[in-house]
Amino acid sequence: MASPPRSLSSQRARRLPVSNRPRRVDRTAFIELPTFRLLLVWVALVGGCGLLLLNLFRLQIVQAPQLQARAQEQQMVYMRPFIPRRQIIDRTDTVLALDRPVYTLFAHPKLFKESKQAIAEKLAPLLRQAAADLVKKLDQAETGIRLEYSLSETVADQITNLRADGLELLQSQQRFYPQHELAADVLGYVNDDHKGQAGLELSQQKLLERLSNPVKLRRMGDGSLMPDQVPGGFLNVDDWQLQLTLDSRLQRVAIAALQQQVKKFSAKRGTVIVMDVRDGSLLTLASTPSYDPNQYFKYSVDRFKNWALSDLYEPGSTFKPLNVAIALETGSVKPDSVFYDEGQIQVGGWPIQNFDYSTSGGRGSITLTQILEYSSNVGMVHVVQQIKPSVYYTWLKRLGMSEVVGIDLPSEASGQFKTRKVFLESAIERATTAFGQGFSLTPIHLAQLHAVLANGGKLVTPHVVKGLFDSKGQPYWQPNLPMPRPIFSKATTQSVLSMMETVVSKGTGKSAQIPGYRIAGKTGTAQKANPNGGYFDHAKITSFVGIFPVEAPRYVVVAVVDEPKGGDAFGSTVAAPVVKSVMEALISLEKIPPSTLASEETMGR
Structure with missing residues (x-):
C-alpha cells in the first residue's frame, strides 16, 4: 500500500545539504573592501581629470579667441582726453x-x-x-x-x-x-x-x-593705469x-554810440558795420540789443541771430549813389547832366514825391550832384528813366541783388528782388528802385556795395576771420577769399564819391562832418515794409553810409537804426551821428592824418 503524500509543511521543512546551498553575497562587506574603495577613487580621479581636460580644451582651444579678447578688453582702457577749444x-x-x-x-x-x-x-x-x-x-x-x-x-x-x-x-x-x-x-x-x-x-x-x-592704455591688477604705457605727447x-579782423576798441565805441541813439529815439534796434574797402575785412560788426554768451540761456532765441546778416530791409536813399553809378557806367547820363525836379510826379498812376515836398516844393533844374545832395526821389526817377530797363535790371543783378554776400558767419539771408518780367513790365517798380524801395537786402550787403564805390569799383567779400595763428603770430591757415570782382570803372566811382562828398559838406549828411577830413556819405530814411504787403504808416528805418578819407578811401561805415520814434527821426539825425563817432574813433586808433585838401565847408566847421 502506497505511502500517503507528505504535507506541504513537511516539504518546506526539507533542507538541502549545506554543501549544495547557493552562497549569499555580503554586499556590505564587499563595499568595505580596500580594493573597491581604491577603485572608486581611481574612477573619480580619472573622470575628474577627463572633465578638466574637456574644459581645458574648451577654454584653450574652442573659446580661446573670445576669452583672450575679453581679457584684453578688461586690461585695456580707451581714453579720449578733454582738449579745450582754440581761443x-x-x-x-x-x-x-x-x-x-x-x-x-x-x-x-x-x-x-x-x-x-x-x-x-x-x-x-x-x-x-x-x-x-x-x-x-x-x-x-x-x-x-x-x-x-x-x-x-x-x-x-x-x-x-x-x-x-x-x-x-x-x-x-x-x-x-x-x-x-x-x-x-x-x-x-x-x-x-x-x-x-x-x-x-x-x-x-x-x-x-x-x-x-582715443588713446589705448593698460590697467594694472588694482584697476589703476600703468604709467609706463602712457604714450608720449598724450596731452x-x-x-x-x-x-x-575785428577791433574790440572800435567795437566798444560803436556799441556805445549806437545804444545812445537807440535809447534817445526809442528805437527797436540798431547795427553798425565798419569795413576795410580794400579786402572786405570787418573791423566792427555790432548790434543792439545783444546778449551775454556766458549766460545765453537767459535770453530769447531772437537775440542769437545777427540781424545785420539775417534780416532784410529796404535801403532807401542810401542806394541812390549806386543807381547814379549804374547810370554813369552805362553812359545813360554824364556827371554834369541836368534834370528837372518837379517835387512830385505820377508814374504808372502812382504818386512819387520828395520827402521835403511839403516844405520845399519842386527844385526845378538840378544836377546829379544836387540830386544826391538834396536826396531827391523825383530826380532819381528821372535818372533811372534814362537807362534802358533791361540794361538796368542786368546791372542790378550784377550787384548781387537777391544773392548772399558770402560772409563767413552763419544764417545770412539773400536779398529779395523782383523777377525780370515784373521789373521790365512795371514802370513803378523801376521808379521805386530808383530811390531804394520795392526791394530788400541786408545791412552787410549795403556795406559791400558801397565798398565798391570806395575802392575803385571792385566787389570784395566781407569777412571776419583772419586765420589761425600761433602764439608768436605766425600764420598756420588763412581763408582763401574770392578774388575781387570788377564792377564799375575807377572814373565812375570817383565821380560818385565826389557827389557823395557834397552830401556831407552841404546836404543832408552835415551831421557827419569831422573838421579837417574829407568824408563822403549818404543818408537814408525809408518806410518800413509790411510783411503782409504795403508799408507801415509810421514805422521807418533810418541809415547812413560814410566813406573816408575821400582822397584815399579806406573805410566804409554803415549805421542802420530800426523804427526810431519822433518827428525828427531821419537818417541825418539818428544814424549819421553814430557814423561820425565811429569815424572819429577810427581816426584816433589808426592815426589817420587830416586830409591835405579838405573842403572849405568842412574846414570851416
Missing part, C-alpha cells in the same frame, strides 16, 4: 573766447560739523548770496544740494581753504567770453556739449575744435588761435 582773439590779440576750468559747489548737510547757519555765513561773501538764502537751500535736503555753478578757480580755492566738511567742488570746462556782450553777435556761443550754436562758434566749428584720437595741444 578766439581780435586783430589786437585781445582774447574774445577761451576755455577755462570752472567748479560746481555741492553741499551735503548731513556731513556738516558746524551748523548750517555757520556754513552759510562763511559761503555768503564768496558766492555773493545772502546767508539767509543759502540756509533755505541747505534745508532742502540732507545731501546733493547744488549751491552754485561756474565758480572760478580763485573762488574754488577760497572755498577749499574753509576746510568745511560736507562741501564738494566738481571741476568741469566752460567756454568763457571775457568781453561779455561786446562781440556776441559775431562770436555766438557753445552749448553744454561744447558745440557751437551760433556765430563763429558754429560756422568755424572745425577750426575751433581740436580733434583727438600735447597746439597753440593756434583763431584771429579775427
Whole structure:
C-alpha cells in the first residue's frame, strides 16, 4: 500500500545539504573592501581629470579667441582726453573766447560739523548770496544740494581753504567770453556739449575744435593705469588761435554810440558795420540789443541771430549813389547832366514825391550832384528813366541783388528782388528802385556795395576771420577769399564819391562832418515794409553810409537804426551821428592824418 503524500509543511521543512546551498553575497562587506574603495577613487580621479581636460580644451582651444579678447578688453582702457577749444582773439590779440576750468559747489548737510547757519555765513561773501538764502537751500535736503555753478578757480580755492566738511567742488570746462556782450553777435556761443550754436562758434566749428584720437592704455591688477604705457605727447595741444579782423576798441565805441541813439529815439534796434574797402575785412560788426554768451540761456532765441546778416530791409536813399553809378557806367547820363525836379510826379498812376515836398516844393533844374545832395526821389526817377530797363535790371543783378554776400558767419539771408518780367513790365517798380524801395537786402550787403564805390569799383567779400595763428603770430591757415570782382570803372566811382562828398559838406549828411577830413556819405530814411504787403504808416528805418578819407578811401561805415520814434527821426539825425563817432574813433586808433585838401565847408566847421 502506497505511502500517503507528505504535507506541504513537511516539504518546506526539507533542507538541502549545506554543501549544495547557493552562497549569499555580503554586499556590505564587499563595499568595505580596500580594493573597491581604491577603485572608486581611481574612477573619480580619472573622470575628474577627463572633465578638466574637456574644459581645458574648451577654454584653450574652442573659446580661446573670445576669452583672450575679453581679457584684453578688461586690461585695456580707451581714453579720449578733454582738449579745450582754440581761443578766439581780435586783430589786437585781445582774447574774445577761451576755455577755462570752472567748479560746481555741492553741499551735503548731513556731513556738516558746524551748523548750517555757520556754513552759510562763511559761503555768503564768496558766492555773493545772502546767508539767509543759502540756509533755505541747505534745508532742502540732507545731501546733493547744488549751491552754485561756474565758480572760478580763485573762488574754488577760497572755498577749499574753509576746510568745511560736507562741501564738494566738481571741476568741469566752460567756454568763457571775457568781453561779455561786446562781440556776441559775431562770436555766438557753445552749448553744454561744447558745440557751437551760433556765430563763429558754429560756422568755424572745425577750426575751433581740436580733434583727438582715443588713446589705448593698460590697467594694472588694482584697476589703476600703468604709467609706463602712457604714450608720449598724450596731452600735447597746439597753440593756434583763431584771429579775427575785428577791433574790440572800435567795437566798444560803436556799441556805445549806437545804444545812445537807440535809447534817445526809442528805437527797436540798431547795427553798425565798419569795413576795410580794400579786402572786405570787418573791423566792427555790432548790434543792439545783444546778449551775454556766458549766460545765453537767459535770453530769447531772437537775440542769437545777427540781424545785420539775417534780416532784410529796404535801403532807401542810401542806394541812390549806386543807381547814379549804374547810370554813369552805362553812359545813360554824364556827371554834369541836368534834370528837372518837379517835387512830385505820377508814374504808372502812382504818386512819387520828395520827402521835403511839403516844405520845399519842386527844385526845378538840378544836377546829379544836387540830386544826391538834396536826396531827391523825383530826380532819381528821372535818372533811372534814362537807362534802358533791361540794361538796368542786368546791372542790378550784377550787384548781387537777391544773392548772399558770402560772409563767413552763419544764417545770412539773400536779398529779395523782383523777377525780370515784373521789373521790365512795371514802370513803378523801376521808379521805386530808383530811390531804394520795392526791394530788400541786408545791412552787410549795403556795406559791400558801397565798398565798391570806395575802392575803385571792385566787389570784395566781407569777412571776419583772419586765420589761425600761433602764439608768436605766425600764420598756420588763412581763408582763401574770392578774388575781387570788377564792377564799375575807377572814373565812375570817383565821380560818385565826389557827389557823395557834397552830401556831407552841404546836404543832408552835415551831421557827419569831422573838421579837417574829407568824408563822403549818404543818408537814408525809408518806410518800413509790411510783411503782409504795403508799408507801415509810421514805422521807418533810418541809415547812413560814410566813406573816408575821400582822397584815399579806406573805410566804409554803415549805421542802420530800426523804427526810431519822433518827428525828427531821419537818417541825418539818428544814424549819421553814430557814423561820425565811429569815424572819429577810427581816426584816433589808426592815426589817420587830416586830409591835405579838405573842403572849405568842412574846414570851416
